[in-house]
Each structure stands twice: as structure tokens, then as C-alpha cells.
Amino acid sequence: MPGLTNPSSDYSAWYNEVVLQGELADYAPVRGCMIIRPYGYAIWELMQQALDGMFKETGHQNVYFPLLIPESFLQKEAEHVEGFAPECAVVTHGGGKKLEEPLVIRPTSETIIWNTYRDWIQSYRDLPLLYNQWANVLRWELRTRLFLRTLEFLWQEGHTAHATQEEAVEETHRMLGVYRRFAEEWMALPVIPGIKTESEKFAGAVQTLCIEAMMGDRRALQAGTSHFLGQNFAKAFDVTYQDETGGRQHVWATSWGVSTRLIGALIMGHGDEKGLRLPPRLAPYQVVVVPIYKTDEEKTAVLESAHRLVDFLKTSARVKLDDRDTVRPGFKFNEWELRGVPLRVEMGPKDLAKGQVVLARRDTGTKEFLPQEGLAEHVRATMDDIHRTLFEQAKAFRDANTFRVDTWEEFRERTAGEGGSGFLLAHWDGAAETEALIKEETKATIRCIPLDNPQEAGKCVRTGKPSTQRVVFAKAY
RNA sequence: CGGGGCGUAGCGCAGUCCGGUUAGCGCACCAGACUGGGGGUCUGGUGGUCCCCGGUUCGAAUCCGGGCGCCCCGACCA
Incomplete structure (x- = not known):
């Protein structure tokens, strides 16, 4: 067996070698797809067991919805279709005949699930609906990497329905907390829980929460997301309930998920020159x-x-x-x-x-x-x-590569060159245009606005306009 | 879709520029012996549509034309 490429000389070669030589996964005959081998799948099964237990402890039940979704469903929520249509695979033929309506292979299941929730929810007594499913999904990504971004991947997607906004928001945060606990207590990975900016949030969400981790090359990896969907899908699919007073209300929604990408996070969060270090x-x-x-x-x-x-x-x-x-x-x-x-x-x-x-x-x-x-x-x-040592090492590494940056000059320096930049805590004026400009100029994006972020007066690192808090910038996977 | 690389044994590659014995090397695999506390050694052996199609030629892995596929880097994203 040949030795591994040193991660400090070529991180992505090292990563691929760990996956292939460690027999976690293999390339499949189709571009961007992978075969998960027994050792890799065993890790996934352990993740599933732990997460599934936590979901059930928080009152959720498992369901399974079909792989194929009528194309028209995707088009019912404006932002959602815009976000996902470009990366959908579409089945146009079946049984040797052209289909009446093309079927989309699910990129995520909000639409088919909310189409069904319409029939399942009539009264406030039917709420909340706390369901999760373990499934495969397909997104026609342009650039793929083993575990981190494959066309098909395995994940879990929770889809909950609530009578009130407060309840749904609370659920969104509860599940982010579950993910955070899983990252820390099972994966031995420190993460930053936070809120996505408008441009980074899930297509169709009102607000997206996430946990962000730092990989061994100082890049950021989104390790889990929890979305507050507001009434967007309820309105798109006409899902209403009658409240105690007889009034008709739209249902409030959340969705949340983690995927086999977490195996990539494990490799890059703890690996060294000898290979993988599993918690x-x-x-x-x-x-x-x-x-x-x-x-x-x-x-x-x-x-x-x-x-x-x-x-x-x-x-x-x-x-x-x-x-x-x-x-x-x-x-x-x-x-x-x-x-x-x-x-x-x-x-x-x-x-x-x-x-x-x-x-x-x-x-x-x-x-x-x-x-x-x-x-x-x-x-x-x-x-x-x-477990403690791995967590402490990962945390020490992250802290050593987290910087408070106050000048654009320093920001440019820290994001220059290939590879990760670490986490850059900098003031931002809150404008999407500024965010896009910074991304274009440095490849760094806003990973999140940390929850419970300390408020402090400052000036945007790019525009100099006033700002009330620092956000986390990084180059990301 | 742009840039780069590659396609020859299960894996990694040489051979291709400059056409010519039976297509070669390392690893792996099989048999045996010796070995065994940090990636063993020796002997013998198995294994090939040289990515595909067409052309040139007495003769093509090699030259010409066309196609396909994969990997890496960017743009899109969990």
C-alpha cells in the first residue's frame, strides 16, 4: 500500500486518498456518484443511530415519502423552484413511453410532503406534525467531491408543521441544538451555531440556521442546517387548519437536515498525515x-x-x-x-x-x-x-485560525492565495451587495451570524458603513 | 460551461514524439518456502477488447479524423 500524500502539501489529494485507501468509498461508473463501502457505511449507520435516537427523544417519528415528485410540485413555491430547478434530474420516460408529466427525482422533499400535509391537517388538534425521513436525494451538482458533494447523497430530512410561528421557530432552534450536540458529543467537532444571510439561506426558507465547522485546511464546512419556513409552503400548497375559535390559519413549517457529508467533516476535522482519526x-x-x-x-x-x-x-x-x-x-x-x-x-x-x-x-x-x-x-x-482530546485539538486549531479583522487590507491578506483563510470575524454593513462584492474579490463568504452574537459598534470591513456586530467570514466547501 | 490532466492487467504507471519480434515494469493476486513486536524476502505462476468508431499502411497502443468517459482547478450548491 502506498503512503499518503501529506495533507500540508496537497490537502485534496490527501483527502481523496484517505477515502479510497481507507475503503470508505469508491467512485461509481457515473460522474459525481460514489459507492459507499462497508467501513464508510458503518460510520454512517452509527451516525444514523445516534441522530435517530435524538430525534425520537425530541418527539419525532420516521416516515418515508417517494423518490419521484411531479414536476409541477417544484414550481409552486417561487424561491424554491428558482433555487432547485437548475439542479434537478427529471424522468421523462417510463415503460418505454413518454410521460404525461415529467417526474423530478427529489432534490429535497418539502413539496411532496407539504402536498400531503394538506390532506393530513384539518384542525389545530392535528398539530404539530413532527416527522423525519431517512432518504437519498439527487442534485445535479457541477463540481463533486467524495462525501462532501456527490450527485446522490444520503441524508435525513425533518419536516414539521406547527400551529404558531413561535412553536415553529422554537422547533428550528431545538433541532439546531440537536445537531450541535451531535457534532460536539459524537463527532468531537466544535461548531459555530448561527444564522445564514439572505443570500446564503435555503431556497424557500424565511430563515436558515446552521452549524459551521472548520476543516484541517482552514476552510469552513456547513455541517447541518435547520430552516424556519414560515408559511411559505403552507401557502404554496394551501395547507390550513381551523383554530379553537373556528378561524382558518395557514400552518407554520420547519425543515432540517444533515447528510453523509458529515463523514467528510469527520475526515477533514480530525485527520492527520497517517489518515483518519475517528472519534x-x-x-x-x-x-x-x-x-x-x-x-x-x-x-x-x-x-x-x-x-x-x-x-x-x-x-x-x-x-x-x-x-x-x-x-x-x-x-x-x-x-x-x-x-x-x-x-x-x-x-x-x-x-x-x-x-x-x-x-x-x-x-x-x-x-x-x-x-x-x-x-x-x-x-x-x-x-x-x-474524544476529549480530539475535540480540544480541533477547537484549539479553530481558535488559532480565527481572527478579528478590522481593515480591508488585512482581510485581503488573510484571504489571499489558495486554501482556507480560517474564520475571519469582521464587521459587515448588512447589505447583500457588499457580501457579493467581498465574495467576488476574496472567495470568502459569510458563513453565519453567530447566535447570541455580541453586539458592538463598528465599521464594515469593506465599505466602512456602520455595523452593529461581527459576522463569520471564511472560504467554504 | 471555461482551464488543466488522463484513459495500456484489479491498482499505479512506462512505452506514443520517431509505426515493426511474443506490449513491459512495480504493487496486488495464486502456489511454495523462509519469515513475523511498525508497510517482509526468495522462487515460480495467473491475468490485456492498449477507452470507442473510422481512416492511412504490408503492419497501428503509436500517425490522421471523429466521438466518449473520468479526475483536478474555477463558476453553482448540503
Whole structure:
């Protein structure tokens, strides 16, 4: 197996190699599509389990709507059609015949869902509707990257309906909070929760909330979004309910989603020159046991002992025994490091004799000798520590690459050249034209206006016009 | 859609400029032996529509014409 390109010399080559060599995914026969391999899919399944549990804890139920949407549905919400029509794939033929009405392959499901909600909602007693679906969607992107932006991707999309604006807004924030917790507590990634500007918000939303993370090349990645849709879709699809007083009201809506892009965030948020570093809670294998032996007698003894150890550890961690006889230990070390397994146990004749094992940490690269007794406890504690360490490292990196920028000169300097610029906290006059101008001149965009943003008087970094707060600029994926 | 790169064994590539034995190398794979605490060594072996179509030629991976596809960089976006 060839070595990895160093991330500091060519970040995107490094990223692709981690995905391909680590066997997370492969290219598909069709441009921009990918095959998710077992190891990559296992990470996605762990993400799904954790998120699904959090959705259910917050009162949501899963549903499934169809892949195909009548083309006319997309056209009912003006902003929505403008945003999505250019990237829709359209089915025009079926069964060898031209269809009466073309069918769009869903780029997102608001339209088909709200078309259905019209029938499901009559009274305030029917509300709220708190539904989520796990699905694939298709967007005909021009430029694709494994996991970060593929034509087809897997995601979850929550679609809720509420009687009042207050309730819907509260739901939007609640789900952003869920995403933030997931990012921090499962992915070990610090994120900035915030509000998108008008030009960056979801097509059809009144307000888009997001969490923004910093990748290893100092670029920003939007890791999740939660939209307050107002009554836009209710009006487009004529969804109303009768309130307690007998009056007819339009329903208030939210939608929110995260996708397989999060796997890309994991890679770029924690990876190093050896490959992936998985946070333990999302690692398909949390511990890999590598037996070491020369002779047949040693092999028998070591494997027997290794099996006992694995059975023992199984109750407290996801353990993989790598008993392949076709590759040597050094190869296994490198391979599992590339694939980001948080902990490795090495066990050989010398260890057997001493009743110990070698425990190696992926995050710090340190090795320690430990008695087999009490190992499960130690593994559990170490995994918690790895999670903390990954989070702290990512946060330290982000903080070291976050700058308060007050002059246009400095802004230009920090965004010059290829690669990321870090997060630039700068004043902005609030005008879409200024935002567009800055984007054109520097490639940096406003990632978000942080929630609970401190207010301070200042001058727009580009125009010098008065401003009341700093916003987060960055070059983004 | 613009710019760049590439298409030859499962993967990575050489050969193409300047046409000519049986298309080659590394890795992987198969068999065996020795090995085994950080990406093993040796011996033998399997595996090819040279992206596709057409043309030139006694002869094309190589020259000419046309087409297709993928990757990377930008514009669009989770």
C-alpha cells in the first residue's frame, strides 16, 4: 500500500486518498456518484443511530415519502423552484413511453410532503406534525467531491408543521441544538451555531440556521442546517387548519437536515498525515486487537488469549480481532491507523508471559504497557479521553485560525492565495451587495451570524458603513 | 460551461514524439518456502477488447479524423 500524500502539501489529494485507501468509498461508473463501502457505511449507520435516537427523544417519528415528485410540485413555491430547478434530474420516460408529466427525482422533499400535509391537517388538534425521513436525494451538482458533494447523497430530512410561528421557530432552534450536540458529543467537532444571510439561506426558507465547522485546511464546512419556513409552503400548497375559535390559519413549517457529508467533516476535522482519526463514539471498531507470534505454538497461545480478551472487551467496546495470517503486524498497524481506529491492542508472546498488553492510541500515537486485568475499564476511560482530546485539538486549531479583522487590507491578506483563510470575524454593513462584492474579490463568504452574537459598534470591513456586530467570514466547501 | 490532466492487467504507471519480434515494469493476486513486536524476502505462476468508431499502411497502443468517459482547478450548491 502506498503512503499518503501529506495533507500540508496537497490537502485534496490527501483527502481523496484517505477515502479510497481507507475503503470508505469508491467512485461509481457515473460522474459525481460514489459507492459507499462497508467501513464508510458503518460510520454512517452509527451516525444514523445516534441522530435517530435524538430525534425520537425530541418527539419525532420516521416516515418515508417517494423518490419521484411531479414536476409541477417544484414550481409552486417561487424561491424554491428558482433555487432547485437548475439542479434537478427529471424522468421523462417510463415503460418505454413518454410521460404525461415529467417526474423530478427529489432534490429535497418539502413539496411532496407539504402536498400531503394538506390532506393530513384539518384542525389545530392535528398539530404539530413532527416527522423525519431517512432518504437519498439527487442534485445535479457541477463540481463533486467524495462525501462532501456527490450527485446522490444520503441524508435525513425533518419536516414539521406547527400551529404558531413561535412553536415553529422554537422547533428550528431545538433541532439546531440537536445537531450541535451531535457534532460536539459524537463527532468531537466544535461548531459555530448561527444564522445564514439572505443570500446564503435555503431556497424557500424565511430563515436558515446552521452549524459551521472548520476543516484541517482552514476552510469552513456547513455541517447541518435547520430552516424556519414560515408559511411559505403552507401557502404554496394551501395547507390550513381551523383554530379553537373556528378561524382558518395557514400552518407554520420547519425543515432540517444533515447528510453523509458529515463523514467528510469527520475526515477533514480530525485527520492527520497517517489518515483518519475517528472519534470513538462513531468508530466502527473502537479497538483493534493485533496478535503477534512466530511459531505455531506461539500462534496458538496468543490467539487463544486474544480471543479471550476480545470476548472480555466486547461488552464495553466495539472490538475487532485482526487475525489475518496474510499480512504482518506492521502492515496492520499502518492500515488501522489509516482507517482511524482509536485504540490498538498488541499482544505477543512477551506480553503473554508478563500478563500484559500494549495499548496504542491513535490520537496521540502513545503506547503503554498494561496488565490485562482491568483493561476494559481502562479502555472505556481512554476512549472518553480520546474524544476529549480530539475535540480540544480541533477547537484549539479553530481558535488559532480565527481572527478579528478590522481593515480591508488585512482581510485581503488573510484571504489571499489558495486554501482556507480560517474564520475571519469582521464587521459587515448588512447589505447583500457588499457580501457579493467581498465574495467576488476574496472567495470568502459569510458563513453565519453567530447566535447570541455580541453586539458592538463598528465599521464594515469593506465599505466602512456602520455595523452593529461581527459576522463569520471564511472560504467554504 | 471555461482551464488543466488522463484513459495500456484489479491498482499505479512506462512505452506514443520517431509505426515493426511474443506490449513491459512495480504493487496486488495464486502456489511454495523462509519469515513475523511498525508497510517482509526468495522462487515460480495467473491475468490485456492498449477507452470507442473510422481512416492511412504490408503492419497501428503509436500517425490522421471523429466521438466518449473520468479526475483536478474555477463558476453553482448540503
